[in-house]
Amino acid sequence: MQFKVHTLSRITDGITAMTISTKGIVIEGKQAKKLYTWQMQQQPPLMLEGKITPKLQIFMPDGRVKVRIKNCDIALAQFELQKLWLNAHISRLRNSISKLEALLERRYLSHGLLKTAKSKAKELSGHWLTWSLDHRLEAYLAQTRYTLEEIHTWQRQDIDDFREAFITKQLNDYEAFFDNIAGQPLTIAQRRACVVVDERQLLLAGAGTGKTSVMIAKAGYLTTAGIADASQVLMLAYGKEAAKEMQSRLSSAQLSVACRTFHSLGIYILTEVEGRTPKLSQLSNDEMQKRQFIHETLQSLCQDSAFHRNLLTLLKSNFNEDRGSTRVDFSSPHLTRLVKQFSDLIGMYKQARSLGNLQHIEAEFEHYLVVFRPLLTEYQLYLNNEQAIDYDDMISHATKYVKAEQFKSNWSHILVDEFQDISPARAELVNALLTQRARGHLFAVGDDWQSIYRFSGADLSLTTHFSQHFGPSTVMQLDKTFRYPQDLLDLASDFVCQNPQQIVKQVRAQIIGDGPSLVIEAQDQNDALQVKLAELEMFAPPRSTVMILARYHKQLPSKEYLAQQKSQFNGLQISAMTFHAAKGREADYTIIIGLDTSVPSTQKTDQIIEALLPASEAFPYAEERRLFYVALTRAKKRAFILSPKQPSRFITEIAEQL
Numbered sequence: 056m057q058f059k060v061h062t063l064s065r066i067t068d069g070i071t072a073m074t075i076s077t078k079g080i081v082i083e084g085k086q087a088k089k090l091y092t093w094q095m096q097q098q099p100p101l102m103l104e105g106k107i108t109p110k111l112q113i114f115m116p117d118g119r120v121k122v123r124i125k126n127c128d129i130a131l132a133q134f135e136l137q138k139l140w141l142n143a144h145i146s147r148l149r150n151s152i153s154k155l156e157a158l159l160e161r162r163y164l165s166h167g168l169l170k171t172a173k174s175k176a177k178e179l180s181g182h183w184l185t186w187s188l189d190h191r192l193e194a195y196l197a198q199t200r201y202t203l204e205e206i207h208t209w210q211r212q213d214i215d216d217f218r219e220a221f222i223t224k225q226l227n228d229y230e231a232f233f234d235n236i237a238g239q240p241l242t243i244a245q246r247r248a249c250v251v252v253d254e255r256q257l258l259l260a261g262a263g264t265g266k267t268s269v270m271i272a273k274a275g276y277l278t279t280a281g282i283a284d285a286s287q288v289l290m291l292a293y294g295k296e297a298a299k300e301m302q303s304r305l306s307s308a309q310l311s312v313a314c315r316t317f318h319s320l321g322i323y324i325l326t327e328v329e330g331r332t333p334k335l336s337q338l339s340n341d342e343m344q345k346r347q348f349i350h351e352t353l354q355s356l357c358q359d360s361a362f363h364r365n366l367l368t369l370l371k372s373n374f375n376e377d378r379g380s381t382r383v384d385f386s387s388p389h390l391t392r393l394v395k396q397f398s399d400l401i402g403m404y405k406q407a408r409s410l411g412n413l414q415h416i417e418a419e420f421e422h423y424l425v426v427f428r429p430l431l432t433e434y435q436l437y438l439n440n441e442q443a444i445d446y447d448d449m450i451s452h453a454t455k456y457v458k459a460e461q462f463k464s465n466w467s468h469i470l471v472d473e474f475q476d477i478s479p480a481r482a483e484l485v486n487a488l489l490t491q492r493a494r495g496h497l498f499a500v501g502d503d504w505q506s507i508y509r510f511s512g513a514d515l516s517l518t519t520h521f522s523q524h525f526g527p528s529t530v531m532q533l534d535k536t537f538r539y540p541q542d543l544l545d546l547a548s549d550f551v552c553q554n555p556q557q558i559v560k561q562v563r564a565q566i567i568g569d570g571p572s573l574v575i576e577a578q579d580q581n582d583a584l585q586v587k588l589a590e591l592e593m594f595a596p597p598r599s600t601v602m603i604l605a606r607y608h609k610q611l612p613s614k615e616y617l618a619q620q621k622s623q624f625n626g627l628q629i630s631a632m633t634f635h636a637a638k639g640r641e642a643d644y645t646i647i648i649g650l651d652t653s654v655p656s657t658q659k660t661d662q663i664i665e666a667l668l669p670a671s672e673a674f675p676y677a678e679e680r681r682l683f684y685v686a687l688t689r690a691k692k693r694a695f696i697l698s699p700k701q702p703s704r705f706i707t708e709i710a711e712q713l
């Protein structure tokens with residue numbers, strides 16, 4: 056018969072003798088018709104398992120101790136057994152506890168570490184806290200039991216206090232480091248974002264709050280504090296320019312951490328696995344060439360009469376092509392529109408396919424896909440012939456290699472900038488890299504107020520519902536903006552927060568402005584821009600930077616006009632760009648032009664592309680609103696809006712707040 060005994064008192068009942076030998080412990084007595092096997096290595100150590108036999112036998116790993124108890128002295132037997140058990144296990148307990156203590160002292164109490172500590176404490180306390188110790192042995196165990204009990208019974212407040220104590224200590228130890236690492240001394244909130252190191256961490260902060268400085272300082276802190284080697288830290292920036300800028304700031308801070316774009320990460324992984332650098336298809340970098348390829352391919356596919364019929368039907372049903380026509384007109388504007396749609400769709404469709412997200416469009420868009428699929432096959436064949444890949448392949452192939460462990464990541468810390476613009480495909484790659492490591496860390500930095508790339512697949516919910524997507528995490532905010540004064544901060548924040556889905560952030564401005572920071576002026580003459588530049592040349596300090604901003608490329612001054620202005624007002628440093636391109640940039644003065652009724656854009660996304668994009672937002676013009684927020688927040692000293700005769704509703708709305 057198998058049985059288990061969990062307490063010492065049970066086995067000491069009626070004991071007449073107990074012998075401890077190299078084989079184990081032999082206990083004799085009234086009840087001792089049992090053979091116990093006490094495997095000292097096993098947990099819980101007080102559990103006895105055995106069979107009924109005339110003797111009670113408990114095996115020990117080393118059996119040099121020898122104790123014999125006579126005359127049924129149960130108390131003594133109990134004491135001796137406890138002592139024996141303590142001697143055999145105390146060093147293991149102390150080791151476990153001191154390892155835990157060392158870990159807690161060295162590392163921030165992240166969600167992962169808390170889980171480990173809790174489960175270790177639970178396991179140990181099952182053996183050490185549930186039995187009453189002979190009072191003569193209490194002192195022997197007191198401190199160790201105390202620590203164990205403390206961890207085992209941690210409540211929310213205790214955890215918060217413990218974390219706070221760690222943060223305070225690190226801020227103190229690394230004070231000089233944080234004073235110097237990023238050019239200017241970091242604020243407390245910036246420092247805290249660095250020393251808190253959770254497995255999943257999101258830093259949410261508005262424009263100009265110094266997120267980039269935190270990225271640099273975080274990388275520096277990780278390496279300086281010995282949490283990771285430089286080679287174990289990977290930084291990811293949204294675009295080439297941002298990655299270059301970040302890399303140069305890393306070099307200035309003498310950090311040998313690499314900063315990549317997602318595409319260069321993809322290339323790196325592919326090169327490592329395939330042993331050669333992948334070739335990027337010509338079609339990926341030249342939109343016109345890609346459209347020409349699609350146009351020609353559709354023409355050649357039309358040699359098949361079924362395909363021709365399907366294409367004609369699609370043009371009639373979706374593009375109002377003349378119902379009576381019997382042949383596809385390859386010079387029609389409808390076909391040109393379809394070609395553009397297909398060009399956009401290729402990437403979207405491939406991303407969705409790699410994530411297994413196509414089912415929902417298959418039935419609804421069958422009449423569309425029946426034309427698109429053969430085209431995609433030809434496109435893929437073309438790439439294969441070229442022995443080339445496109446940008447979407449870079450990410451999806453890299454993810455596949457990481458998942459299959461063909462690529463082994465050395466990165467224990469991945470720092471991602473502009474996280475609000477991450478797409479599900481890119482998030483999947485990051486996740487695959489993180490899960491490869493027992494303790495992979497993600498530090499995501501972003502601003503849900505500046506998410507402006509949904510049209511190319513960015514999924515804002517990856518930021519706004521970070522924990523749902525990435526697991527238990529710490530979300531932090533930065534509380535100070537350095538770029539612009541309080542009045543511009545208030546206007547821009549109120550404007551963007553009209554959308555109740557935006558996360559409210561409490562931010563204060565560091566700068567005190569002289570006069571209003573946002574000025575709306577009627578653009579009542581053709582040369583209003585030139586007049587404004589002349590005015591700035593006269594009043595602004597020499598070498599002031601001026602950014603001319605517009606919603607669309609076509610609203611920006613021509614190259615020639617810009618060159619002329621630059622030479623005429625050479626006391627200023629003038630640049631011109633779209634709102635999208637201005638993200639992440641700043642200038643002393645901005646001049647926002649072209650804000651007519653075409654803003655916010657009312658252009659509808661094609662239905663099939665809409666179906667493949669992340670869920671749309673209920674608030675009207677949500678992304679256009681954020682885009683205007685980006686434009687408003689680029690100026691360090693003053694933003695001028697040159698308001699056309701028929702102004703955008705955004706101008707009217709903001710003017711009411713002035």
Ligand SMILES: Nc1ncnc2c1ncn2[C@@H]1O[C@H](COP(=O)(O)OP(=O)(O)OP(=O)(O)O)[C@@H](O)[C@H]1O
Nearest residue numbers: 239240241242261262263264265266267268537639
């Ligand atoms: N602790 C600081 N003290 C003073 N200035 C700072 C501090 N941190 C950052 N800055 C300055 O604030 C400005 C904005 O910083 P940064 O570009 O990093 O902000 P950001 O949060 O990335 O902005 P955005 O989201 O608009 O791109 C920069 O001029 C930077 O030098």
